[in-house]
Amino acid sequence: MDKDYWEDVWRNEDLGFHQPEVNQHLQRFWQRLQLVPTSRVFVPLCGKSLDMDWLLSEGHEVIGADIAEKAQEDYLVTHDEPVRFTQENKLKLAWQGRLLFVAGDIMHLEPDMLRSVDAVYDRAALIALPRAARQNYALFLANCLKPGAKMLLITRQAPQEQLMPPFNVSAEEVAELYATNFILEQLLSKTRQDGVIEEVFLLKRKQPAGWGRLPREAGEAQN
Numbered sequence: 001m002d003k004d005y006w007e008d009v010w011r012n013e014d015l016g017f018h019q020p021e022v023n024q025h026l027q028r029f030w031q032r033l034q035l036v037p038t039s040r041v042f043v044p045l046c047g048k049s050l051d052m053d054w055l056l057s058e059g060h061e062v063i064g065a066d067i068a069e070k071a072q073e074d075y076l077v078t079h080d081e082p083v084r085f086t087q088e089n090k091l092k093l094a095w096q097g098r099l100l101f102v103a104g105d106i107m108h109l110e111p112d113m114l115r116s117v118d119a120v121y122d123r124a125a126l127i128a129l130p131r132a133a134r135q136n137y138a139l140f141l142a143n144c145l146k147p148g149a150k151m152l153l154i155t156r157q158a159p160q161e162q163l164m165p166p167f168n169v170s171a172e173e174v175a176e177l178y179a180t181n182f183i184l185e186q187l188l189s190k191t192r193q194d195g196v197i198e199e200v201f202l203l204k205r206k207q208p209a210g211w212g213r214l215p216r217e218a219g220e221a222q223n
């Protein structure tokens with residue numbers, strides 16, 4: 001599932017993952033993150049998702065990132081506001097109002113770019129990655145996000161595991177990937193009529209060990 005694979009998907013318009021409406025789980029659970037409207041939200045592997053429009057309509061600043069430049073083009077073409085493009089190393093940045101749409105591999109984003117992010121919205125991002133890449137992705141997010149940053153994560157498991165995305169990601173795997181660095185809360189587990197299990201999680205970036213403690217307190221803890 002490299003850049004070529006996804007560029008083919010976009011070129012062939014093989015976009016079964018794209019939802020014509022705003023995601024229901026996003027609308028139902030977003031308030032659980034308790035963000036202020038001006039919060040900055042990162043949408044990794046964003047495609048041309050209408051969920052970004054919804055997040056913008058809530059007053060948020062949005063940073064979307066997708067490896068396919070066509071995703072960026074397709075999203076921007078449906079929005080009237082003027083766009084300004086800049087280039088940063090391998091990334092093509094499009095600035096449009098409160099949106100920054102980055103075309104490029106998210107692993108090429110500088111952690112500093114995401115340091116001010118208050119929340120992540122992951123729909124069809126983790127589950128679009130093969131198992132080995134999921135581990136790197138989860139670590140990347142943990143390294144970039146500040147303590148207290150939240151994440152709304154939506155996963156799915158089909159009765160038959162597939163060789164191509166979307167991949168099955170269980171609640172156990174979510175815990176394996178994130179529990180070291182995030183506090184996890186499962187908000188939903190629902191089996192659809194077609195047997196697909198949909199799960200929604202709320203994550204909160206933990207304070208790294210020893211962070212923010214006064215030396216005296218740290219000393220006391222050792223005694």
Ligand SMILES: C[S@@+](CC[C@H](N)C(=O)[O-])C[C@H]1O[C@@H](n2cnc3c(N)ncnc32)[C@H](O)[C@@H]1O
Pocket residue numbers: 006007017018019044045046047048049065066067068071104105106107123124125128165
């Ligand atoms: C299954 S789609 C989901 C898109 C979007 N989240 C949605 O809900 O419609 C996965 C997207 O991730 C993008 N992608 C895959 N690997 C990526 C990477 N390493 N960095 C950035 N984007 C990536 C693909 O181009 C594709 O648009």
